[in-house]
Amino acid sequence: MLLCVRPQGSLNLPMHQHDLSSRPNFKFFKLEGPSMEIDSKYLQIDSNFRSRAQTWALKSVEQNMGACSVFGKSIVALFSPSSFPTPEPASNGNRRIHKFRNRQSAILQIQESSDLASALARHGETLKVQDMNVILRYFGKLNRRRELYQVFDWMQQNQMINVASYSSYVKFMGKSLSSVEAVEMYISIKDISTKFNVSVCNAFLSSLIKNGKSESSLKLFTQMKRDGLVPDVVTYSTLLAGCAKVKDGYYKALELVQELMSNGLQMDSVTYGSLLSVCASHKECNEAAKYFQKMKDEGHSPNVYHYSSLLNAYSADRNSEKAEALIEEMRSAGLVLNKVIYTTLLKVYVKGGFFEKSKELLKELEALGYAKDEMPFCLLMDGLAKSGHLLEAKSVFDEMMEKQVKTADGYSYSIMISAFCRSGLLEDAKKLASEFEEKYEKYDIVILNAMLSAYCRAGEMENVMSMMKKMDDSATSPDWNTFNILIRYFCKEKLYLLAYRTMEDMHRKGHQPEEGLCSSLIYHLGKTGAHSEAFSVYNMLRYSKRTISKALHENILLVLIAGRLLKDAYVVVKDNAGFISWPAIKKFAVNFLRYGNVNLINDVMKAVHSSGHKIDQELFDMAISRYIAKPEKKELLLRLLKWMPGQGYVIDSSTRNLILKNSHLFGHQLIAESLSKQLVVSKKVKPHKENAR
Structure with a gap:
């Protein structure tokens, strides 16, 4: 038998296997034109190829043909039926090589396919879970989250998933995986060994923290431990990082550190770095310095990140002397001061009001090439503006514009426009806002809020409405501050129903209103006869999953009694009787027994009794009557x-x-x-x- 493979053929053979002179025992037929002749024995290396070649050859025999082609024009064979040899059996090693090559080919085809669903259906079953993880990481590194989700979904449906699959998927999805989805996915893991694998747990906890759900991560961590998780140092480092942005985060961080040590684990440089960051965020300057020294005493060499965190703590404390001493320590340790360190030192000077030092340091940053974007300028500009040095702040802004410093998001404009608005210089603010709009072809929410606040303070209703229209036209979504500004303004103008509708919109958008603002609006809505609207505002606060003041329950009760919304008043008393005075409860009971639904009278009597107050004879007389x-x-x-x-x-x-x-x-x-x-x-x-x- 003779096989001839053309140069453009699909086989990729080493050159020594093209040397036919070393195969004297085999007969070859030479074809015309450019070709490479291949010994039929070589077919043993690729069993898949051999099988197809045999099929093709046998069909040719049956059809009594002397020649035929396979794989298009790439492979041509000339033979006589009697000369077709029986292939030698392939070795186990060759089979493994063949399977490996097939899997590699399948991985490549899935990665490069324009129709991922079809490629997975066609090749997925030939792959192992580790191969699918390779594909998962491939799409993850390219930030192709749609394909990442599609592959992971296929893996779940086909039960081809392991610890690395979950860890990789959650890591690469990042903020695209919502906190709700992350928790639901974790709960849905059925395999116990996977569910409580520390790497999997760390990935899910990290996902929640990246999505700003540090409180949720701590709750999930508690549940994980209860169910069998044995946390490691990475677990605690992850959770510590989240404590930087939660209320009472410093004390929660201390609890985690204590737990870490109780579990026989040791603090490492990463854990100390997270703890220093928490101290800086919560303005625990002395504690940050203490842990920094403790880290060094334990033999951990601080890096730039540790120094940066301690510098941040000093900036919160406005302690320039300690900050400068720390910079000298870094230089003595041979560490290179990078952009982050210089910028943090600038923050220390600005917060401390050392503006001359700030200006000198900014020049140094420029000389080092660390002031190519607007952030260092903005730090100085904002500090000057908030300290009342508006002209100096504007001078820094003008210098920045003249030097054509990169202003990607227009933060510098926001600072100056807000400063002009605070100073009542509305014309200057409008001029700069128009310049920003022309330059960026958009409106920044911070700028819009600054302008809106200025117009509200000045009582310019027409301009307030104009700014709101501009937000709609530019499809700019209002944030918490926008709603807060508008509600306060509408209350000031005694437009309480408009304030209520704005608060409704605020609540629908997922923003939580301030209790003080709600309490004020409830009072005014009650006074104007909008009792049901007042109760709606109360419920917005009530279901916001936060503790509200005791006085608010009694305030809304009195509003509901005045509006004879007695069924709603009954709910307030039943749920919050312990926070309501006896005179208010008595007033409610009298009104309900007189005007309320007779079917609920017994329930009301029981609620009054449960409040801890004795029901007097007057109330029983009214009920029986x-x-x-x-x-x-x-x-x-x-x-x-x-x-x-x-x-x-x-x-x-x-x-x-x-x-x-x-x-x-x-x-x-x-x-x-x-x-x-x-x-x-x-x-x-x-x-x-x-x-x-």
């Missing part, structure tokens, strides 16, 4: 009379006489039984009262 006026509600009256003795309550003689007078409406026997129980209780209660005297 309501029932007597509605004989069809006799079951409710009987339940009330039955409930009272168990709580130590009895009716007075006048109320008893009223019930007896109308007993024909409710059934003489039932009334007699209920009143006899009342009488027994009254005899027990009376001696107690006399003894008390």
Whole structure:
């Protein structure tokens, strides 16, 4: 048999296998034109190729053909049927090589396919989970999140997934994986060994922190430990990093450090770096210095990141002397001061009000090439503006514009426009805002808020509406500050319903209003008769998952009573009776017993009793009078009379006489039984009262 492979053929063979002179025992037929002749024995190296060649050859034999081609025009064979040799069996090593090459080919085809779903369906089953992880990381490194999701979804559906799959997917998805999705995915992991693998847990905790959900990460961590996670140093470093941005984060960080040590783990340089960052964020300057020294005492060499964190702590403390000493220490240690270090030192000088030093350092930054973007200029500009040095701030801005410093997001414009607005220089602010809009063809939310705030302070309603229209036209989404500015302005102008509608929009967009602002709006809405709107504002706060002041419950109760929204008032009392004064509860009870739904009277009486206050005779008289006026509600009256003795309550003689007078409406026997129980209780209660005297 003769095989001839053309140069453009699909086989990629080493050159020594093209040397046919070393194969004297085989016969070859030479074809015309450019070609490479290949020994049929070579087919053993690629069993897939050999199998297809055999099929092609056998078909040719059956058709009694002397020649045929396979794989298009790439391979041509001339043979006589009797000369077709029986291939030698391939070795196990060759089979492994063949399978490996097939898998490599499949990986490449999936990665390069324009139709990923089809490629996965065609080649996925031939691959192992580690091959799929290679594909997963390939798309992750290219930031192709759509394909990343598609591959991971296919892996889940085909149960071709392991620890590395989850870790890689969560890592590469980053902020694209919402906190809700991350938690749901983690909970859905069925394999226990995977679910509590420390690498998998660390990946999910890190994802939550990157999405700004540090509180959620701490809660999930607690659940993970309860279910079987054994955390490592990376776990604690990850959680410590999240503590920098949460309330009371410093104290939570200390708890984590204590837990780390209790578990027999040791702080490393990464853990110390995270802890220093937490100290800086929470202005714990002395603690940062203490941990920095402790880290060095334990033999960890601080790097630029550690020095930067400590410098940040000094900037919060406005301690330029310690900052300068730290810079000298870095130089002595042979560390190169980078842009981050210089910029942080600039922040120290600016916050401390050392503006001459700040200007000198800015020049040094420029000379080193570290001031090519606007950030260093903005630090100085903002510090000057907020310290009342508006002209100097504008001078820095003009210098920056003259030097054509890169201003990618227009932060410098935001600083100056806000400064002009705070100083009441609205014309200067408008001029600069127009320049910004022309230069960037957009409006920045910070600039819009600054302009909006200035117009609101000046009471220029027309310009306020103009700015709101500009936001709509430019498709700029309002942020928390925008809503806060508008609501305060509308309240100031006594446009309370407009303020309420703005707060509704704010709530729909996921922003939480301030309690003080809500309380003020509730009061004014109540005064203007918008009682249901006031209750809606109360509910926005109530369901915001944060603690609200006790006084607010009583305030909304009084508003609801005034508007006779008594069913809503009942809910407020039932849920918050412990925070409401007795006079307010009594006022509610009187109004409900007089005007409220008769079917809820017994529930109201129980709620009042549960508040810790004794129900007086007046309230019982009112309740029984309501029932007597509605004989069809006799079951409710009987339940009330039955409930009272168990709580130590009895009716007075006048109320008893009223019930007896109308007993024909409710059934003489039932009334007699209920009143006899009342009488027994009254005899027990009376001696107690006399003894008390």
